[in-house]
Amino acid sequence: MIVLAGVAAALCAAAAVYLFRLFLRMVPGRRRWLAATATFGAGLATVDLIVWVATGGGYFWPAWTILGLSALLSLHAWIVSRPPGRRERELAARVGTLTRSRSEALDRQAAELKRVERDLHDGAQARMVSLALTLGLAGRMVRHDPDGAERLLDEARSTARAALDDLRAVMHSIHPPVLADRGLGDAVRALVLDLAVPVTVTGEAPSGLNAATETAAYFAVAECLSNVVKHSGATAAEVTFADRLITVTDDGTGGADLAAGTGLRGIADRLDAVDARLEVDSPPGGPTRIVLRIPI
Amino acid sequence: MLLRDGIVRMLEAYGFDVVAAVDNGPDLVKELVGQRPDVAVVDVRLPPTYTDEGLRAALTARAEIPGLPVLVLSQYVERLYARELLADGAGGIGYLLKDRVSDIDEFIDAVRRVAAGGTALDPTVVAKLMDSREHIVSLTQLTAREREVLGHMAQGRSNAAIGTALFITEKAVAKHTNNIFAKLGLQSSEDDNRRVLAVLRYLDG
Numbered sequence: 001m002i003v004l005a006g007v008a009a010a011l012c013a014a015a016a017v018y019l020f021r022l023f024l025r026m027v028p029g030r031r032r033w034l035a036a037t038a039t040f041g042a043g044l045a046t047v048d049l050i051v052w053v054a055t056g057g058g059y060f061w062p063a064w065t066i067l068g069l070s071a072l073l074s075l076h077a078w079i080v081s082r083p084p085g086r087r088e089r090e091l092a093a094r095v096g097t098l099t100r101s102r103s104e105a106l107d108r109q110a111a112e113l114k115r116v117e118r119d120l121h122d123g124a125q126a127r128m129v130s131l132a133l134t135l136g137l138a139g140r141m142v143r144h145d146p147d148g149a150e151r152l153l154d155e156a157r158s159t160a161r162a163a164l165d166d167l168r169a170v171m172h173s174i175h176p177p178v179l180a181d182r183g184l185g186d187a188v189r190a191l192v193l194d195l196a197v198p199v200t201v202t203g204e205a206p207s208g209l210n211a212a213t214e215t216a217a218y219f220a221v222a223e224c225l226s227n228v229v230k231h232s233g234a235t236a237a238e239v240t241f242a243d244r245l246i247t248v249t250d251d252g253t254g255g256a257d258l259a260a261g262t263g264l265r266g267i268a269d270r271l272d273a274v275d276a277r278l279e280v281d282s283p284p285g286g287p288t289r290i291v292l293r294i295p296i
Numbered sequence: 297m298l299l300r301d302g303i304v305r306m307l308e309a310y311g312f313d314v315v316a317a318v319d320n321g322p323d324l325v326k327e328l329v330g331q332r333p334d335v336a337v338v339d340v341r342l343p344p345t346y347t348d349e350g351l352r353a354a355l356t357a358r359a360e361i362p363g364l365p366v367l368v369l370s371q372y373v374e375r376l377y378a379r380e381l382l383a384d385g386a387g388g389i390g391y392l393l394k395d396r397v398s399d400i401d402e403f404i405d406a407v408r409r410v411a412a413g414g415t416a417l418d419p420t421v422v423a424k425l426m427d428s429r430e431h432i433v434s435l436t437q438l439t440a441r442e443r444e445v446l447g448h449m450a451q452g453r454s455n456a457a458i459g460t461a462l463f464i465t466e467k468a469v470a471k472h473t474n475n476i477f478a479k480l481g482l483q484s485s486e487d488d489n490r491r492v493l494a495v496l497r498y499l500d501g
Contacts, residue, residue, distance in 0.1 A: 161395045168372050177372045181340075181347040190376035 002057050009049035016042035030080050037076045041069040097272070105273035116170060123166030131159045175215065183207070184214050188221055188239055197229050197250075203241035206294060213274040217246060217294060220267045220278070224248040224290050227256065227263055232288060246292040254286030264290075299369075303337055303397065310404050321349035328357035328364060335411035339394075340370040340377070351377055362386050367410045369394050373418045379499045382415070387492040390416035390452070409452045415495055416452035423447075437479045445472040450495045 019039040026032040048062035084092070138152035171177070179187035185205030192199035209217070221239060225248065228237045232252025240247040258264050258280050268278040275295040282288035304314050316327040320343045328336055336357075342349040354366040367390030368381060381389045390410040396418065397403050406416035438446065441462075448458040455469040462469070473491075480497050482490045 157398050160398065164393075164395050172372070178374055178376060186376060190374050193375040193379075 002053055005049050005053050005057070009046050009053065012042050012046040012049060016046055034076055034080045037073055041073050044069060101269070101272040104269050108270065108273075116174060119166070119170045119173075123170065124163045127159050127163035127166065131156055131163065134159060176218065179215065179218050184209065184218055185241065187218050191222055192225065192239065195225060195229055197225075197234055197237055199225060199228075199237045199239060201239045201241075205241045205246075206244055209294065210274075213276065213294060216270050216274045216276060217292060220271055220276075220292055221246060221248060223263060223267050228252065228288075231256075232286070234286075234288075244294045244296060246294070248288075248290045248292075250286070250288050252286050252288055253284075254282040254288050255284050256280055256282035256288050256290070299339070299394065299397070306397075306400060306404075307337070307407070312407070320344060321353040324350065324353040325356050328353070328366075329360050332361060332364070335365040335367060335388075335407055337367045337369060337407065340368055348377070351380070355380065358384065358386070363388050363413065365410045365413065366390070367392065367407055367416065369397070373421050375421055375499060378417060378421050379496070382492065382496045382499060385493055385496060387413045387415060389492075391421065392416060392418045393420060406452065414452045415450065415492055417450045417495065419451055422450045438476060442472050442476050442479070445469060446476055446494060446498055449473065449476075449491055450498060 016039055019035055019042055023032060023035040023039055026035055045062070045066050048065050052060065052062050134152050134156040138149045138156065141149040141152065176187055176191070178190040183205060185201075188205070189201050192201055225237065225239070228234050228248070228250045232250050232254075234250035234252030237248065237250035240249070256264060258268060258278070264278070264280060271278050271292065277293040279291040279293070280288075281290070300317055300319070304317050307314055315331050315333055318324050318327055324336075324338065324342065327333075336354070338350045338354050340348055340350045342353070351368060354368060358364050358366065362384065363386035365388035366381070368377075369392055370377075371394055373391060373393055378391050381391055388410055390406050392403075392406060396406070409416050444462065445458055448461060453461065455473065456466050459466045459469045473494075476494055477490050480494055482493050482497075
């Protein structure tokens with residue numbers, strides 16, 4: 001009996017060492033605590049058995065402590081294996097959303113940079129090359145053919161203007177000037193002035209938004225309004241700012257769908273990256289109502 | 297900086313007397329109100345904020361001195377800003393892309409026009425209007441020709457200049473402008489002021 005208890009003590013000690021090393025290796029979390037409990041249990045059982053063997057056996061009292069420790073361990077294991085609670089599920093879902101929206105945001109940003117690079121390369125840069133060439137030619141002609149040089153200089157001037165037009169277009173597509181100057185409200189007001197459908201803007205745009213959220217909201221409203229002009233057949237539209245809600249409504253034929261087409265989906269994805277939400281209510285026959293929810 | 301020196305040199309070469317050249321909004325307001333120049337050439341973006349400091353300075357100064365002629369230059373033109381500048385109906389407003397400076401004669405002409413209380417809106421603003429203002433009721437009453445004339449008026453051209461641009465007589469232009477004023481419901485008053493109001497109506501859409 002004593003020999004058997006000695007073997008059991010040795011086994012428990014080995015288990016304790018193994019569990020302790022496991023505990024050290026594991027990432028912090030619920031399972032790591034379970035390993036800690038198991039290490040503690042195995043350690044205590046080892047000590048009990050050694051003490052029982054050392055005191056010469058007799059009534060096998062360690063049975064009670066081992067039983068108790070087993071019960072404790074089982075309880076802990078049960079708690080650990082329980083399905084995650086509501087809060088945890090929410091957190092897991094949030095991590096999933098963040099991972100997805102982050103990778104989408106990075107993809108979009110990379111694609112956007114590529115577009116800007118191409119626009120600059122094909123537009124302003126090409127014109128600058130031609131400008132330098134024209135100026136060089138004009139410089140060589142200025143003595144023996146002043147009239148020709150003057151013509152070339154005229155040409156150079158219009159090329160410079162065209163290059164500036166290109167640069168303006170690119171800058172506008174990255175960050176509209178009025179958005180930088182005045183913020184979301186006036187940027188939208190400036191935008192609607194250039195649309196072919198009359199749009200009224202009411203309410204105060206939310207202030208104190210961070211730059212990313214403000215830009216995303218601006219481009220979302222711009223895309224919505226561009227849809228109004230292109231697809232809705234609407235005769236009037238309205239943009240309403242109310243607290244953290246931006247509502248775009250039109251009296252068009254409706255049928256806008258988040259699932260169909262890439263336009264609205266693109267807006268929703270872009271808003272996702274700044275935790276804003278898009279709600280579309282657009283029954284066939286209209287009217288269409290799109291709500292942007294901006295996080296606090 | 298570069299542009300400011302260039303413009304000062306250009307204006308002086310054309311016989312203007314430059315009384316002040318400043319590089320920020322607060323100084324600009326102080327000089328505009330203090331010196332009461334015949335005309336001011338202002339960049340929209342100025343220190344300290346580099347947003348629309350120049351525009352705000354111009355509006356502030358004009359609130360103190362109604363009709364103070366201001367020619368605003370910008371890297372981009374926005375109808376919203378054009379409307380704000382013209383909103384007081386007092387005229388003496390120019391709003392041009394910086395690129396226009398390269399056409400020196402046109403630019404100097406615009407400065408003179410603004411100094412005389414007229415308007416000089418950038419063709420880009422006017423072109424945008426032509427594209428998007430089809431639906432405006434008061435403007436749909438105008439014939440295509442009248443809209444064209446109104447577009448030139450917005451750029452600040454005189455009847456004679458509009459006539460040359462459209463290959464019609466000055467008298468024909470005057471007929472068109474009178475029709476425009478009538479259709480936009482502008483009572484006959486001082487002609488220049490009506491021109492500004494017509495342009496403003498046009499911008500308001």
